[in-house]
Amino acid sequence: MAEITASMVKELRERTDAPMMECKRALTESGGDISKAEEILRVKLGSKASKAASRITAEGVVAIHLSEDGKVGAIIEVNCETDFVAKNDDFLTLARECAALVAVHDPADVAALAALPMGEGTVESSRMALVGRIGENLSIRRFARKASEGKLASYIHGGAKIGVLVERIGGDDQVGKDLAMHIAAAKPKALDSTGVAADLIETERRIAIEKAREAGKPEAMIEKIADGTVQKFLNEVTLMGQVFVKAEDGKQTIAQLLKAKGASVAGFTLFVVGEGLAKRSSDFAAEVAAQAAAAAQK
Structure with a gap:
């Protein structure tokens, strides 16, 4: 197992905002793999573990x-x-x-x-x-x-x-x-699901499965739960799936807005x-x- 150094703990804390001891435990569990440790923390702590990744500093x-x-x-x-x-x-x-x-x-x-x-x-x-x-x-x-x-x-x-x-x-x-x-407000990562990297989708699925198991969900339901979580993730990160920030009903997606206006988006x-x-x-x-x-x- 790789040695868990103070710098590794510091980097994981900066990525996740998780407590120091939680970071150390996650690094130990992951064998020193920081990316895997971040996944472990997201399973345990939810979205708090990823908010530091969006910090803009330069x-x-x-x-x-x-x-x-x-x-x-x-x-x-x-x-x-x-x-x-x-x-x-x-x-x-x-x-x-x-x-x-x-x-x-x-x-x-x-x-x-x-x-x-x-x-x-x-x-x-x-x-x-x-x-x-x-x-x-x-x-x-x-x-x-x-x-x-x-x-x-x-x-x-x-x-x-x-x-x-x-x-x-x-x-x-x-x-x-x-x-x-x-x-500018919603910061989509891609136009639609075809533009989202497969490894990101797989990571969300893997985390959803682990969280469902930790919550004691029946094994027969886990794949369905994971499918729902992945779809929610795709709606959140793709322009077409996002709810329009100015939607009066709070429900109209960008895809629905474009259809109503007879328009499409070629890219952004x-x-x-x-x-x-x-x-x-x-x-x-x-x-x-x-x-x-x-x-x-x-």
């Missing part, structure tokens, strides 16, 4: 550019070290201009975007110049470009921390706006700033010092 913004006819659009995430810099006008301008370049030039990756002309140099030289002025590292993390047969809608929320680009076919502009706002992109990234360690005094230094550069 700073930056999401920027979006749409063509005038709504047929071409781009969404980009640009990161920085502090929230103070994320509100800097020059930083915001860099993000917006990069989004426009992605829409127009369709670069293959971040390196190709960095080589595109900007100002008197390139995107990369502009980024480096801004790093020098601000005194903080900046990076272009990811982007996506869409060319639609229908029309694109976009939405930016929470100080540009969440951005959505959605492609609708049919319907009207209000439907597109509602869809983009819904995606959702960026949440810092998703999956870790924030650098700092304290308040260091934060203030960084802000003062940045202000002095202006």
Whole structure:
């Protein structure tokens, strides 16, 4: 059995918010496998064991550019070290201009975007110049470009921390706006069940089976219970299965909304700033010092 170290316990606590001793017991039971230990805790503790996984810690913004006819659009995430810099006008301008370049030039990756002309140099030289002025590292993390047969809608929320680009076919502009706002609020992982990874579905099924057995449910009912749990999970994480956030009856799903409006969704992109990234360690005094230094550069 692998040695259960303090760092392993710490990582599992950060993932799950579970008590330290529960984390240690789960790691021992799993033989040191952190992913399996997380499953064990979810069986024992329910949804509390997964809420830390949604924490967003890195700073930056999401920027979006749409063509005038709504047929071409781009969404980009640009990161920085502090929230103070994320509100800097020059930083915001860099993000917006990069989004426009992605829409127009369709670069293959971040390196190709960095080589595109900007100002008197390139995107990369502009980024480096801004790093020098601000005194903080900046990076272009990811982007996506869409060319639609229908029309694109976009939405930016929470100080540009969440951005959505959605492609609708049919319907009207209000439907597109509602869809983009819904995606920002509900954060679906996929358009429908075909876009959900098989291993995620299997994990939910496995957890449901173990929870049913621990609850003493009859063996003959366990598979049916697991099927219901998996379907509930799919409804929660897919756009088509989610209940529309503005539904007056609290029941209308996105699939039902689209049918009523004579529309469909070809796809969407959702960026949440810092998703999956870790924030650098700092304290308040260091934060203030960084802000003062940045202000002095202006």
